[in-house]
Amino acid sequence: MFALIKTMCHPKEFFKPGFRRMTGSKMILLWVVLLLFSAMCKADEGDDVDPCDEASFECPKPNGNFADPCECRRFFICNSYVPTKILCPARLLWDDRKKECTYANEAECGPVEVEEIDEEKEKIEEAPKCDPELCQLPYCLCSKNGDDPPMDPESIPQFILLMIDGAVNTNNFDYYESLLNNTDQAEEKRLKATFFIQNEYCNYYMVERLYTEGHEIALSSVTGENLQRANVSVWRNEFSSLRDILVKFSNVSPEDILGVRAPRLKPGYNEQYQALIEEGFIWDSSVSTLALDPPVWPYTLDYKIPHDCRVKSCPTKSFPGLWELPLNSHFVGDDTGGQCPFVDQCVFSFQSSDDVFGWLKEDFLRHYETNRSPYLLSLHTNWFLTKSQDEGLHKFVDWARTQDDVFFVTATEFLLWLTDENLGQGSKTSYKTPPLLTERKLSCNTPNSCELPHTESNGVESLRYMKTCRDCPQVYPWLKDLGEQN
Ligand SMILES: *[C@@H]1O[C@H](CO)[C@@H](O)[C@H](O)[C@H]1NC(C)=O
Ligand SMILES: *[C@@H]1O[C@H](CO)[C@@H](O)[C@H](O)[C@H]1NC(C)=O
Numbered sequence: 260m261f262a263l264i265k266t267m268c269h270p271k272e273f274f275k276p277g278f279r280r281m282t283g284s285k286m287i288l289l290w291v292v293l294l295l296f297s298a299m300c301k302a303d304e305g306d307d308v309d310p311c312d313e314a315s316f317e318c319p320k321p322n323g324n325f326a327d328p329c330e331c332r333r334f335f336i337c338n339s340y341v342p343t344k345i346l347c348p349a350r351l352l353w354d355d356r357k358k359e360c361t362y363a364n365e366a367e368c369g370p371v372e373v374e375e376i377d378e379e380k381e382k383i384e385e386a387p388k389c390d391p392e393l394c395q396l397p398y399c400l401c402s403k404n405g406d407d408p409p410m411d412p413e414s415i416p417q418f419i420l421l422m423i424d425g426a427v428n429t430n431n432f433d434y435y436e437s438l439l440n441n442t443d444q445a446e447e448k449r450l451k452a453t454f455f456i457q458n459e460y461c462n463y464y465m466v467e468r469l470y471t472e473g474h475e476i477a478l479s480s481v482t483g484e485n486l487q488r489a490n491v492s493v494w495r496n497e498f499s500s501l502r503d504i505l506v507k508f509s510n511v512s513p514e515d516i517l518g519v520r521a522p523r524l525k526p527g528y529n530e531q532y533q534a535l536i537e538e539g540f541i542w543d544s545s546v547s548t549l550a551l552d553p554p555v556w557p558y559t560l561d562y563k564i565p566h567d568c569r570v571k572s573c574p575t576k577s578f579p580g581l582w583e584l585p586l587n588s589h590f591v592g593d594d595t596g597g598q599c600p601f602v603d604q605c606v607f608s609f610q611s612s613d614d615v616f617g618w619l620k621e622d623f624l625r626h627y628e629t630n631r632s633p634y635l636l637s638l639h640t641n642w643f644l645t646k647s648q649d650e651g652l653h654k655f656v657d658w659a660r661t662q663d664d665v666f667f668v669t670a671t672e673f674l675l676w677l678t679d680e681n682l683g684q685g686s687k688t689s690y691k692t693p694p695l696l697t698e699r700k701l702s703c704n705t706p707n708s709c710e711l712p713h714t715e716s717n718g719v720e721s722l723r724y725m726k727t728c729r730d731c732p733q734v735y736p737w738l739k740d741l742g743e744q745n
Contacts, residue, residue, distance in 0.1 A: 316342050319370075326355035331368035334360075386577035389562040397678035398559070398580055405555035405565030408630040410683045415631040416690040417665045418673050419623075420584070421452035422544065422637040424479055424520065424601070426461035427469065434643040435469070438653065447691035448660060450667040455479040455520040455544075458501055458736065463508035464706035464726040471699045475669035476511050477518040477544075478502060481738050482716070487525040487572050494527055494534030496738050502538075504736045508727040510702045518670050521545035524586070524600060525570055532560065532574040535581060542582035542670060544635070546573050547600035553629035554587035557677070569600065584670055586635055591621045603642035607651075615651025620658065627665075633673050663688045703728035711735040 311329035318337035319325055327333035327344070334353040335342035347353050347360035354361045355371040389401035400409060408415060423435065439450045453475040456466060459482075470476050480486065480497045481504070489497075498519055505511045519540055521527055526545040527534075535543055547569040548555055555566050560578040569588065586600035596605035596618055607615050619636075626634045643649045659665045664687040668676070672693055676682070709731030713723045723735040 313342075313344055316344075318342050324358055326353050326368070326370040328370055331366065384576050386561070386563045386575065389565060394559070394561060396682065397680065399561050400556070400677070401558050401562045401565065402556070403565065405558060406551070406553045406630055406632070408556060408632070409677065412629070412631040414683060414685075414687050416676075416687045417627050417631050417662070418633040418676070419659060419665060419667045420633050420635045420670055420673060421450070421667055422455065422520075422635055422670070423452060423639070424455040424457070424637065425639050426457045426459060427454060427465045428460055428462040431640040431643065432462070432465045434640070434649065438656065439472070439474070441472075444660075446694055448666070449473060449692050449695075450656065450660070451475070451669045451672060451692060452667070453477055453518070453670045456501065456505060457481075457483050457522070458504060459483055460723075462726045463505070464703075464728060466505065466509040467511070467701060467728060470509060470511050470515075471701045473669075473695045473699075475518075475671055476505060476509070476516060477520065477670065478505075478516065479520055480522040481736075483522055485523050485525050486521060486527050486531070487570075489527055489530060491530045491533045491537070494531050495538055498534060498538050498540070500736075500738045503739075508725070508729055508732075508736065510728060512699075515671075518542040518544060518584075526568070526572045526574065528572050529574045529576045532576070532578045532581060536578055540581075542584060542674060544584040544586065544637075544670065546570075546583055547586040548588055550588045550590045550598045552625055554626055554632045555585055556630065556632045557582060557584045557673075559583070582674055584633070584635060584673075586637055587626075587632065589622045591618055601637045601639060603638045603648075607645070607648055610647055610651075612647045612650035612654060615648050616654035616658070619651065619655040623655070623659070664690075666690055666692055668692055701728075707731050713737070 316327070316335055318335065318340045321337065321340050323337055324345075325335050325337060325342075327335060331352045332347045334345055334347070334355070336345055337343075350363065351360040352363050352366035352368060353359075354366040355369065356367050389403055391402065393399070394401045396409060421439075425431075427435070435452075439452055441449045444450070451473050452469075454466070454469055455477050457479040466476060478498055478501050481501045482497065486494060486497060502513060502516050505516060506513050517540060519535060520543070521531060524545060524547055531545070532543065543560075546564065548566050549569055551566065558565065560574060560581045560583055562577065563575075564573050564583070566585070588598045588600050589602050589605060590596070590598040596607055599605040602619070605618075607618070610618070623634050626632050642652065656667075660667070675693070676690065706726040706728050707730065709725045709727065711723050711725060711732065711734055713721050713735035715721055725731075725735065
């Protein structure tokens with residue numbers, strides 16, 4: 260365990276080697292921090308490197324200027340981790356916070372360690388590698404390369420998770436209803452999908468309809484902005500505001516809003532996941548993979564992510580019990596169409612609906628015939644704008660639902676199966692899609708059409724339109740503190 264020992268030192272002693280203090284760790288350099296006219300020292304034990312020896316100075320970062328830990332007048336210029344020793348002009352000392360030579364009475368001597376300490380902490384808090392002995396269902400799932408199924412694939416039903424991102428509105432609602440047409444289906448073979456709602460231009464009445472038809476309502480964001488570098492409070496505000504909006508204007512029960520996907524599929528480092536924990540979510544689906552065969556299985560974030568991240572802002576810390584449903588990149592053997600986490604990002608120009616069907620089927624079989632990792636079929640409205648793609652997807656869905664061990668479920672229904680205490684006791688064909696919940700009832704047939712003032716991010720005043728069974732609010736719903744006036 261990394262412990263920071265700070266020792267106040269007399270300035271004279273500061274230049275003497277040998278007041279090394281003992282803490283537990285191996286790799287930590289000896290740093291001496293002189294505060295005002297006293298020195299605060301923290302040091303390590305175990306190695307016998309003399310920190311005052313120029314040859315043993317290690318650049319804490321590849322480039323930049325850094326204090327000499329032993330001599331306040333000296334500093335090092337690091338260039339690709341190669342240090343060059345420099346002396347401040349006479350009567351000046353190196354101030355490591357200001358990064359300049361300054362008058363002795365103003366200088367803060369010694370290395371200022373703020374960032375490096377943070378980095379050390381990050382490293383220590385990094386999630387460990389998967390330990391299959393400790394990681395057991397129903398609370399934990401991991402495997403060395405992420406692609407081990409939790410049981411014999413022969414007994415795993417093949418789940419398809421249809422996932423649709425973006426605002427639901429008149430541009431796309433009919434496509435969705437037509438694809439998810441359950442008119443002639445037996446209850447236990449219903450098609451269920453998961454919608455990641457974005458607030459802007461969303462029709463909340465249509466969301467309520469999808470919800471009452473048994474689909475899962477999950478979150479993208481209110482603003483639709485790239486939140487990759489946002490802090491925990493920004494992430495929390497986006498998710499909690501959107502959840503409140505959906506509860507209020509789509510009549511969705513807050514207990515049913517359990518998962519999220521980062522806008523633009525850009526995970527937000529550890530901050531996003533911290534926000535998910537603090538807001539009580541149970542799953543995330545923001546992490547995408549490169550082209551993998553076999554595909555990875557969903558996992559909990561107790562352990563280090565077992566695959567390369569397509570977008571490099573994956574979480575690195577441990578978030579025990581939080582489920583990740585990664586987007587395996589879609590691809591086929593000869594790479595026609597390319598590789599894409601959202602199928603609408605692959606390229607199918609000049610292809611017929613049968614070609615598109617064949618492509619989806621080949622991509623799907625990589626799951627079906629190997630480890631039976633759930634097949635996440637993620638897409639945006641764009642997909643449907645090309646007729647051959649729309650039709651090809653219909654063909655794929657029609658084909659898949661004729662397979663007696665293939666089921667279209669929501670993300671949460673999949674997790675309920677995976678974490679069931681009787682997991683593995685049924686056969687791969689005995690699964691039944693959970694029935695519709697009778698308490699989910701459409702709260703009106705004729706929604707209110709609301710014309711609402713909205714201030715754009717550039718300050719321009721505009722009008723937005725929204726439909727909901729509820730009373731119209733006074734302003735367009737947005738991040739917290741707005742849209743609450745009704
Ligand atoms: C669903 O399918 C039925 C026939 O099976 C059809 O009559 C109906 O119009 C379809 N609904 C939609 C929304 O496509
Ligand atoms: C988070 O970021 C926002 C926007 O950049 C900023 O206004 C806010 O002060 C930050 N909050 C914290 C706790 O750092």
